[in-house]
Amino acid sequence: MPKDAFALTGMSWRHRFSFQRSLAELLGKRWMEAMVPCLLLVSVLTYFGVTADGFLTLDNASTLSQNFAELGLVALGMTIVLIGGGIDLSVGAVFGVVNGFALIAFRLLDWPVPLVVAAAIALGALLGSVNGVLIAYAKTRPFITTLVTLLAYRTVAEYIDTMYSPRMATTTRIDPIWDMLGAGRLAGLTTQFVLLVVVALVVHVLLSRSRWGWRITAIGSSRTSARRAGMNLPAITFSTYAVAGALAGAAGLLTASRLEQSSASTGLGMEFAVLTAVVIGGVSLAGGRGTAMRALIGALTVAAISQGLTLQAQPRPLYSAVLAVILLVFAAADLKWGKNRGKAIQKIYMAPGRFRLRASPDIYQQGGVWELNDRLTGAQAIGLGELDGPEDVVLDERGRLYCGDRRGWLWRFDGPDSPAELVARVGGHPLGLVIDKDGNIAMCVAGMGLYGITPEGQVTPLATDVKRTWYRINDDSAIRLADDLDVAADGKIYFSDASTRFDGDEYFLDLIESRPNGRLLRYDPDTGQTTVVLRNYAFPNGICVSHDGASVLINSSNLYRIDRFHLAGPKAGQLEPFAENLPGIPDNINRASDGGYWVAFAGMRTPVWDLAISMPKFRRRMVKELPFDEWLVPNLNTSCVIKITEAGQVVESLWDGQQKDHAVITSMREHDGYLYLGGLTNDRLGRIALPQHEIPARAGSERVVSAP
Template sequence: MAQSDTLIRLRYRVFPDHLIGELLAKSWIDNAIPFIALIAVIAAFGSITPDFFALSNLSDLGRQVAEFGLVVLGLAIVVISGGIDLSVGAVFSLAVLFALLGVNVLAWSIPLVLVATLALGVVCGALNGMLIGYLRLRAFLTTLVTLIIFRSIYEIAFLHFSTALVSGNIDSNLWDFLGAGSVLGIPFSLLLAVLIALIWHMVLSRMRPGWRLMAVGGARRSAYNAGINVRRTVFFAYVWSSGLAALAGFLFAARLGSTGSDTGIGLEVSALTAVVLGGNSLGGGRGSVSKAVMGALLVLILTNSLINFGVTGPVTSMILGCVLIGAVFIDMRWLKNREKLLSKVYVAPTYLALPAPPRASDPGSPYALNDKLRNVEIIGQGLVEGPEDIILDRDDNLYCGTRQGDIVRFLAPDYKQHEIFAHIGGHPLGMAFDRTDNLLVCIGGMGLYQVAPDRQVTKLTDETNRRLFSIVDDSRLRLADDLDIAPDGRVYFSEATVRYEQEDWATDAVEGRGNGRVICYDPRSGTTRTEIHNLVFANGVALASDGQSFLFAEAWTCRISRYWFDGPRKGQTAPVLSNLPGYPSNINRSSDGHYWVALLGMRTPALDLAQAMPGFRRRMARRVAPDLWLYPNINTGCVIRFSETGEVKETLWDLGGVNHPMVTSVREHKGYLYLGGISNNRIGRYKLDGADPTWCALDSYWGKSA
């Protein structure tokens, strides 16, 4: 290897570029900017503000965070739903006044005051929700009007009851505890706010109401078409917003025990600043509790620090307004450019040098060109689309998957009649029958499924163990594509890539990275674990004759290897076929004890050269439209029969690509070879000379049926 190639290989091993794209693709990356800003603000003001980290100051800050954070959380819920609530400050002030009236004037019990205050918030939110959710008025103007109305009610009531509020007094330990009490040194109000925040985190990230909020905020028409009650969802978003603002007002009243003419003024601006500054999108459909909390902390620390430095209220409001404008600008620019940036850096090619391909044009080559597949018999032309894999049962019936999410069965002996054997929803890829004639299927984007003889569909697994330091979520199965079954029932299946979905499978070739793996599903324990990592487009699995190992294909490295999962060589890997003339796909047994492998496409000098030039491929991915990228050639079909020792026994070509231009699967059954192709609309059948006319793969695996 040339020194320059060694340096290139070392550079891409030491500096894995794909990590940048994977980080930008994570939903939590939106939290990075507000988190860094929060740390910077704490460090800056903590170093110049006296007693910033004193326990008394932190305790007081905790109580303020509880009250302000609840208001911000409520507003964030509305913003996530695609709306805005400018009335939260007025609702907050009304709740403060109402709570103090209940305690100091009406002498109600504390629980009754709490319930009444929350009911007040619910009524205010219901008014907003009814006008915006059901009557479909504009959120900005509507909540601006209700802000004026609620604020006017507060000022009228405050003038009327101000004397009674000042003269009233209550002696209640519970009231004092709610306002100033602590649990293990932590303010009670802060613990309550944290509990509510955790509940809402679960709602937004793990529960249907949260998903519906996100869906409504992201695209209301699409949410409506999906069956979501948009009006009800919007209605309750405003109810929760005002309810949380009322709870914050109750805690504020308990802490200070008084109110004034300026209570709640400007709170809506501060809360909105916190929501946007935390990273919640004003466009709706994007946000989280953690963002709301970070935004609340940022605004509170900034506001309190400015007050400590003697900055007047109007100046503080002006600064907050400027911060809000800046946050909105950053949010809009980030939202607009994030996908552009991600599209430029997510595809991260790496160094992949292949040896010169074998000369198939040489008559003495084991891969010598021929046209034996040109005149294969055609089955089901135009009746199926995308039969990536095919399989036959003991009764000679033929099964294949389609892009429409069906498994189609062609009935023996002439395969003229066909039926939908099962509808799964995703594109069925690799298939295998187990000992009891259940059909196990790899479904692109869905995982491993089972279809019983009575056509009952069951999900076996759609996830595996996640690696500790993996940024991309490699626990989810993105592209399980082929499988085989061990004698004890364990299922070994290949997954081509953990970075791309099925529709983008060819993009993985541009990377040439070890994104694939082989996974084991054990039906005895119901567990799934990854057996082999870092495979370059793992695309075929076949159990070896010893029952202790399997063969697996890596498409972009053009090789087939053997892995021992049991026995004295457990955990070892050995090469079987290297430097193939094309990209290997599904592997299956042959009647003479050897194996068939389908080559889904042929190597080309241009792509082979580009694989050793990751910089060129990176520039191509960033500067050229994806439909003009350099992809593998998939227009010529080829089938190879080989032994476990890597000896090529036979090669079958369709040079013109007339009847079977792409081959992704090959099955031998009773003297015939059946061909499938993910880009084809037909199944091919080729008569094998000298093959055992009684051989059935199921008998080879499980023995003759009784």
């Protein structure tokens, strides 16, 4: 069970949760798009259940399921066309034509039912293909084209009604398969509903799991990008209209078998009802967005409205008026939401917290441990002109230096005066480095997780995700901002995931939000498992296993403190302060050869930022109303390294008074009498010689002894 570090923030329990942040995370979920249609459906069912006599009966449920199935099949076809960036206004007319044709083939021509079924679906596909040819290959406009074919197909439906309805009215035929289609049941459910479920599952799989579906979505999202990607736009567009016609034909067939009659008005206005259904279900009229399941939610809503108004004996024009209002509202909402959803989420996604900080120590006091000096000024440059942002540096037993840079590369230097050697291209943004028990390099990569690299350059992902927290709205299984790490005596790797809400290039947003979004993770190389050790920690940055191996030291960049988490002994599992109220932003921490620890300050605290941290409303308004380059942010351009004892006492500080070569120092590593410096925005590594009195005789590569 991970330990909760929320109490370190000093915030009360009611600040643990934020309605604003929860709302932003909910709005960012794809399934939230189905919430409004679901609420509308529940409201419609509740309203008619209360006001319409017989609405909640089994007989009505059976009738509703049949109407829903027929409308749903057409809605699925319309969904496919809309996702592909088109529109089909002829589906109602295709429905009517196939309905009449099926009755002619069954009653007058005495075709076998399987042949009638196949011919009806084929006819629907043929009528849809006419639209597809004109739109995909003749390059006509979908709206105008399908409006014309609607009129043409409606004329055919009227011709069928005029020429064949009188003969069909005097002809009867009984067939068990036909009756099964129209009035049968499977497992207690109407045949039409079962068929709809099967077709819906197939369409869902095709749209979400097949190349055909992915290409339809790509074309609807951006035809230009899809064309440049080499997709066959005419063929894919043609197929959407053919499938839509086939589904409309299947719906017309089911209606023919159920009602056993046809007229010129069959399917009249269906295109309007279907459009309303898919728009209610969140299918975008602009293309590129929609799902089969949400389209069915809209179809069920429209079918329920129709059935409810019928039971209330309301005039048919009222049904059209209701659909018109719903279509208008949801179409406008779809356009508005599509344009402004991202902006709305962005404005409320950051929910600043309020940390309680003590006054910062005075670093300008003369003669104190914080007195400014130039001990880092003039540090020997390593890799000048070859590196770009080496955040951390580590040395192996042979004294070779390794560092990453923000291009995603891992570099090696055989010595401080040697040229750089490219070891591996990892990707992401390499941050913390350590040599593991096997002599390989373990690396924290922002945006990717924990990776292992052999000296020969073979890259292996070690930990990219953990078990998701069940009660979190956002999926926190991905390791988004792996920052720093260290290896314990048993070979397990402890590393920080600084934020579960922001990626590596957005780390400053987490600093501004100032909430405990981070966690401490542990990777076990023997099992390959990664577990959460601490959660709700405020921007855990540097990680260092203590000299005796019995605890892990954790730097909190947001709280300006270092904490100790006990791994062994009587305090195992406990978290306690190690060094509090530091005047700077602690970044990496590493062991010193004299039994103490080196800590890098990426920046220094300022009175203005300390005040801003206590004013969440100010920071929220700043993010909303000011452009990015005018935000107030923590100071991140002051170079400083401090040494701290095992008891947590700061004993010295090292500064670069000129701030020319090492404007930002994010890490340091002691090795054989030298201190090596890394910086997130620097173009080099640095090296300074340590005074002899600071280097015990045992100095060399830092090691951890086994915990007692």
